[in-house]
Amino acid sequence: MKTLTKKAFVAAVATASVAGGIQIAAAPAANAAVNFGAIAVASNGATGRSWDYPSRGAAERAALNSCGWGSCKVLASFSDGCGAVAQTRTRYQGGTGRSLYAAQRSAISLSGGGSIFVWTCTSGHL
Structure with missing residues (x-):
């Protein structure tokens, strides 16, 4: 049996994952900052967006506050x-993803069509 080095093993797994359609997400560094964002939309089309907040709750509150209407909902x-x-x-209909393309594709897929109305990303994720 052939022994693989750690580098060769990682390369083999990555190659197999891409070829097989399997998605493997790397774990974030222990001290890496997590940035949260949100999008809120009102029934009249008003929007509120937030990005680079330290928690999901803070991002959602900021999006709702910037939307400014009683009918605003985080989507x-x-x-x-x-x-x-x-x-x-x-x-x-809202959607999310690791990139702008993935988020837009998710929103359109979940809505069954339509067009992109509004979007936003956290730092470094366009």
Whole structure:
């Protein structure tokens, strides 16, 4: 049996994961800061966005506050990534992802179509 070095093993797993469609997420560094963001939308189309907050709750409150209407609801809440909201004729639907493309794809998929209405990302995740 051939013995793999740690570097060769990691490369083999990464190659197999990409080829097999398996997604493996690397664990964040122990002291890495986590940034949170959120998007809120009101029934009249007003929006509020937040990014780079220290907690999910703080990001959601900031998005709701910047939306400014009583009907505002958080439709996307995320950490170290992006959020997007798709609009169809009848509703708004939020989605999230590690990149802007992934968040937009998620929102459109979850809404069954439509177009991107609003989006935002935390630092370093465009």
